[in-house]
Amino acid sequence: MNDITQQLKKIITTDLDVNVDETSLVGDIGLLEGGIGLDSIAVMELISIIEQTFGFEFSDDDLNMDAFQTLTTLSEFVTQKVSALKI
Amino acid sequence: MTFITLLDQLQGSELVKQPCLGDTETQIAYTDLADYFDVLESYFLKHDIKVTDCIAFECANTTAALIVLLALFYRGQHFLLLPSEGNALKEPGFKPCIPAFCDIHLTVNGLNSASGCKPETLVKGMNSYHNPLFNQVAYQRLGFSEPKILLRTSGSMGDAKMVVFTHDKLLANAQNCVSRFDLNEDSRVTLAVPIFHLYGLGAGLIPALIAGAFIDLQADTNILRFMDHQRRFKPNVVYLNPTLCAMLVKMRRKSQQPFKQTISAGAALATTLHQQYQTYFGTLTNLYGSTEMGAAATTTNEQTTSLYPMSGVEITIDDNKRLYCSHSYGFNGYINSQGEAVAISILPYATGDIAKPLDKDCFELIAREANSCNRAGFLVQFNDIEHVLLDIDAIIQVLVLNSDEETLRGKKLYAFCQLDYGFTYTENQAKLIRQVCFNELPRYAVPDEIILRQSLPLLANGKIDRQALKQSITA
Structure with a gap:
């Protein structure tokens, strides 16, 4: 598991007010309804913590369901954004 | 106007030929409705579903459910509107809770862009079940003389009684909203609130239909899905819950365009x-409204806290500041699952809210109904949470209350718990109790804090001293 995935996992399980433990949060489990069930408020908190932790801002177009489907898709999205910062 | 004249008018409308009703996956034009209604009528005949039967219809914010809902209004059907149970129906042993007066339980699958949106596809996704609990006596108690719609009281997680509305009164109630919200055929309306509740149905969907507006339904609303919809549909009128309004402010992005009108219900924003x-x-x-009264009053652009009654609404505030509401187009009464009338005075309707009168026939809400609060757009009854907590072996006494402190979900919720002999008062114990709440309650009803006490303060009559506990959290 890469470092960004690990960090995201920690953010979701410890920084958000949700009832999810690290063992159940595997890569392909859904983050929203049908998965671990993050609601809008948890998603907003997650966005804010990701922006602070990784130092980039979500654009309007970034705020879509695709990036937040699973831990893996979110990790891929954040990796892409962090890489773009380094260019 | 009746639903028949309204829907006939929309079907014959030459104004809008392009798709103008639907969800993200599929949309149809008003002029297509006639074809769907014909096919649905054949379905009802084939399954021997009579207009005089009372149907329990599971509704969702989908194109398919919307078409069926409109067909039920069009044929003057008696029906109970229920939220969709989704896939739960397919699970072995799952028994939907359908009242004894409903003979038929009707569901419809959503349509997707792959299957297409044709009348035949819609019918293929329909299922009607006979209700094993159906009771002819319960049905006869209803005494339907004119078409009626039944709705569960909003928000409550307990055994809700059902509110009875005639189709005509529901329509008249909705007509009030058309001018108040300035809806017209140029309106592009996003309904991000459920159409199986009176807010989404009576204040949102039906007024938008009367106006001949474009209608975009959004199911399972969350902030990401809403922003997606907004980019695609470009609404100028949006129906949101207060939590989503607050989140839009907090997540505001520079490129977001203002709407012409946003309508929110439930707890007012600060x-x-x-x-x-x-x-x-x-x-x-x-x-401001309820399942019983429908749309009763609204704020205006300039006055963000003053509420102005809708046409036909009479507001009374007694010496104890209790708010009563009489609505010419309000509900007919309550019934229980056996079809028995629940004896409660409905005129004037005691809202349970506390208010103060202001000038020019308007009023301001001071507090919502006792022992409840509105969170994330839902009415949370504290005794529903207390029942869940009392089912936990460790807990012998409990009291739930809210503080005035605002969270994004609404007022902060506290649960005070007294544990049984032998259980330890630790932080971990409180965490375990809260985990049960996460599993048993909707997220908006999960208390923000569990406070464990060796004993709870009591009043002389033996009841828990709510005020003392409230003071302890404000101190």
Whole structure:
């Protein structure tokens, strides 16, 4: 598991007010309804913590369901954004 | 106007030929409705579903459910509107809770862009089941003389009684909203609230239909899905819950365009937040109403806390500031699952809310119904949470209350728990109790804090001293 995935996992399980433990949060489990069930408020908190932790801002177009489907898709999205910062 | 004349008018409308009703996956034009209604009528005949039967219809914010809902209004059907149970019906052993007066339980699958949106596809996704609990006596108690719609009281997680509305009164109630919200055929309306509740149905969907507006239904609303919809559909009128309004303010992005009108119901936003919302997103109208009264009053652009009654609404506030409401187009009464009338005086309707009168026939809400509060757009009854907590072996006494402290979900919720002999008062114990709440309650009803006490203060009559506990959290 890469470092960004690990960090995201920690953010979701410890920084958000949700009832999810690290063992159940595997890569392909859904983050929203049908998965671990993050609601809008948890998603907003997650966005804010990701922006602070990784130092980039979500654009309007970034705020879509695709990036937040699973831990893996979110990790891929954040990796892409962090890489773009380094260019 | 009746639903028949309204829907006939829309079907014959030459104004809008392009798709104008639907969800993200599929849309249809008003002029297509006639074909769907014909096919649905054949379905009802084939399954021997008579207009005089009372149907329990599971509804969702989908194109398919919307078409069936409109067909039920069109044929003057008696029906109970229920939220969709989704896939739960397919699970072995799952028994939907359908009242004894409903003979038929009707569901419809959503349509997707792959399967297409044709009348035949819609019918293929329909299922009707006979209700094993159906009871002819319960049905006869209803004494239907004119078409009626039944709705569960909103928000409550307990055994809700059902509210009875005639189709005509529901329509008249909705007509009030058309002018108040300035809806017309140029309106592009996003309904991000469920159409199986009176807010989404009576204040949103039906007024938008009367106006001949474009209608975009959004199911399972969350902030990401809403922003997706907004980019695609470009609404100028949006129906949101207060939590989503607050989140839009907090997540505001520079490129977001204001709406012509936002309608929100439930707990009003704090004044500053309301003003911020209006600065960024345009007029925000807060709607005051209930399943019983429908749309009863709204704020205006300038007055963010004063509520102005709708036409036909008479507001009375007694010496104890209790708010009563009489509505010419309000509900007919309550019934229980056996079809028995629940004896409660309905005129004037005791809202349970506390208010103060203001000038020019308007009023301001001071507090919502006792022992409940509105969170994330839902009415949370504290005794529903207390029942869940009392089912936990460790807990012998419990009291839930809210503070005035605002969270994004609404007022902060506290659960005070007294544990049984032998259980330890630790932080971990409180955490375990809260985990049960996460599993048993909707997220908006999960207490923000569990406070364990060796004993709870009592009044002389033996009841838990709510005020003393409330003071302990404000101190």
